[in-house]
Amino acid sequence: MDDVLTGQVWTDFCQALERAGKVVLRETAPATPLDRAEGFRYLTRLVREMLYSTVENADPDFPRLRALDLVKIGADNPDNVYLSATIRGDRTYRITGRRGTIAYFSIGSKANRYAKDGTMASTGELSNNQLAANSDGTITIIASATPHEGNWLPLAPDSTGIVIRQSYLDRSTEVPGEWHIERISEGPEVPGPLDPAFLAKALQRAALAVHGTAATFAHWTELFMSHPNELPDFGQEMFQRAGGDPEIFYLHGYWTLQPGEAWVIETEVPDCPYWNFQLDNWWMESLDHTHRITVNKRTAVVDAGRVTIVVADKDPGWGNWIDTAGHTSGTALLRWLGATHHPIPHCKVVRS
Incomplete structure (x- = not known):
């Protein structure tokens, strides 16, 4: 791909991030040194998370549940342990784990459109009172487009991710669950080599997601x-x-x-x-x-x-x-x- 060979793909990525910086400088945003510094730190956190999800963990055939590391988006809950994985709506996945003693658990499938229109639509949800445990105390959840017996998480054609929320009432005594995801529908046994066209699109998606996410929640604050x-x-x-x-x-x-x-x-x-x-x-x-x-x-x-x-x-x-x-x-x-x-x-x- 010419853009990869010439380095234009990287130039475009950097220029898109520069444009995202204008969100921090908008007139309605506070111009104190602390608020402005937090705004730019916010962008660095978004860059790290978007690259981590669009480049490093973007293959829906080999999903991995990953935790947010100091990435705070849209009034993140300080009581929550967040886990997310990249998926596709035409695949079938098995999520397994133990509930732990943490107060609240939910899992949802999402269609992430932050880069397009600032939305992340829910395409399926399961919560505490809907989960049935196996005889050994473990929990198995099947995520798929077609209904499944037991704990079933619906997927839609445009589902792009799975999000797990675990909420503490008391961090000093409660223990969150441990969860694993795997694709169980047909597909490749091992990942292929890096596709240059994929990398170009991934960098573009990452930059758009940084800008789109920052702009979406800046608009929310202006409403508030x-x-x-x-x-x-x-x-x-x-x-x-x-x-x-x-x-x-x-x-x-x-x-x-x-x-x-x-x-x-x-x-x-x-x-x-x-x-x-x-x-x-x-x-x-x-x-x-x-x-x-x-x-x-x-x-x-x-x-x-x-x-x-x-x-x-x-x-x-x-x-x-x-x-x-x-x-x-x-x-x-x-x-x-x-x-x-x-x-x-x-x-x-x-x-x-």
Whole structure:
């Protein structure tokens, strides 16, 4: 392929990444040194993840479940262990493993279109209460386009990936499961040599995915900015189209605070197996997990079925404190998982 021989494929890749950098410099994004540095670090994380999924782990005949390594996309959950694998909708796969003791498990097949239109449609889902274990305690899941007995994960013609979410309530005591994936439909026994045409397309897809992902969630933040210091229901369809868990009701928001101010969030807590609140930066990355930036059903102090969350740069000594970790603005998310009732919080800004 001429573009590979001449090096044009690499030049095009680098130039596409340069264009992606303009997302960080958009007028609506905060121009503080911290926020801008996090924006460019966000792009480096996206580059690493997209290359890892489009070049190194892109063969749907030889899939491998891989963990995200400090890659934070679209309000990643600090309580989650994420695993993903590249697949094709016309193949059949077997996923095997043990459930572990972690509080919540779900697996979904996805059609990743971030590079095209900013969506990641769900094409099949399985969760905790739908899984049946084998006699030895292991779990076997078949992912295919045609129905299968037992634990069946549907695939669609345009399915491109499988995503496993495992959510902690208590990291100090719970153990996540261990999972493996293999293709069981007909196909090659060993991978072939690198195809130059594949590499050219993979680099193009990676660059488009970096730009598309960054732009998608920047647009989301700009939407959230229309209701500062609130957690309204912006409608669930947009979040589901971007790869959200169908069992989760998402309440996203944008926050901005002056020195000495606190954002107070008060809400009823519905009966559900899991919920959490987290604080994110402008790029919708969860803040540094070494700070107190999240609470969930197990770690929050709840009083008579209600919870008060206080976002501030210092602990005010009341409520469930969430540390802004050096930021003065950003995004946030409250998740209700598996609830039949979805309370909308009352929010206000007070002097701390």
